[in-house]
Amino acid sequence: MTATKDAPKNGQPFLTDVKELRRRARAHIETGNITETYGGDVEKAIEILQSVLATEIVCVLRYTMHSIAATGIASESVKDEFAEHADDEREHMTLVAERINQLGGKPNFNPDGLASRSASQYAEGVNLVDMIKENLIAERIAVDHYRELIRYFADNDPTTRVMLEAILAKEEEHTNDMHDLLVAHEGKPMLPAD
Ligand SMILES: [Fe+2]
Ligand SMILES: [Fe+2]
Numbered sequence: 001m002t003a004t005k006d007a008p009k010n011g012q013p014f015l016t017d018v019k020e021l022r023r024r025a026r027a028h029i030e031t032g033n034i035t036e037t038y039g040g041d042v043e044k045a046i047e048i049l050q051s052v053l054a055t056e057i058v059c060v061l062r063y064t065m066h067s068i069a070a071t072g073i074a075s076e077s078v079k080d081e082f083a084e085h086a087d088d089e090r091e092h093m094t095l096v097a098e099r100i101n102q103l104g105g106k107p108n109f110n111p112d113g114l115a116s117r118s119a120s121q122y123a124e125g126v127n128l129v130d131m132i133k134e135n136l137i138a139e140r141i142a143v144d145h146y147r148e149l150i151r152y153f154a155d156n157d158p159t160t161r162v163m164l165e166a167i168l169a170k171e172e173e174h175t176n177d178m179h180d181l182l183v184a185h186e187g188k189p190m191l192p193a194d
Pocket of ligand 1: 089
């Protein structure tokens with residue numbers, strides 16, 4: 001078996017000794033959280049998270065708009081669900097913005113170019129069922145996007161990965177909620193289960 005970088009060598013403990021940890025922490029203190037053990041490309045990580053941030057902002061806007069504008073029979077409970085999702089998306093937005101800040105970046109909240117930075121779209125929907133469909137599509141995009149990003153960050157940036165994993169779990173719940181609403185309001189699922 002080939003010894004990996006972290007495997008114990010010659011019976012020596014594989015953990016970095018305290019002196020070395022202290023030396024590393026003192027060197028380049030201006031880089032904040034980005035210490036020598038940060039395995040990823042920090043510039044790339046910030047760039048990716050800016051697009052995640054834009055996606056979450058668009059989700060906040062879309063769900064908020066839908067929670068206010070939805071009309072029709074039985075729209076009240078759907079409005080509540082949209083409003084709840086808008087709150088969740090706002091939480092995601094804040095988490096991602098904080099992570100960008102921790103990595104030394106400036107979270108981009110600029111409305112200019114927001115739609116093109118975002119993975120999901122801002123779609124108004126012409127009626128209740130249409131709104132539910134638009135949200136379901138957006139959630140499915142988010143789920144795919146987060147799964148990919150979790151694989152990308154892997155062990156290079158476990159903090160970002162763990163944050164994205166928690167967000168993904170929520171997005172999967174959202175997808176399920178929208179799917180259930182669509183079945184309830186249209187009588188049949190729009191998209192085949194995968
Ligand atoms: Fe979200
Ligand atoms: Fe969501």
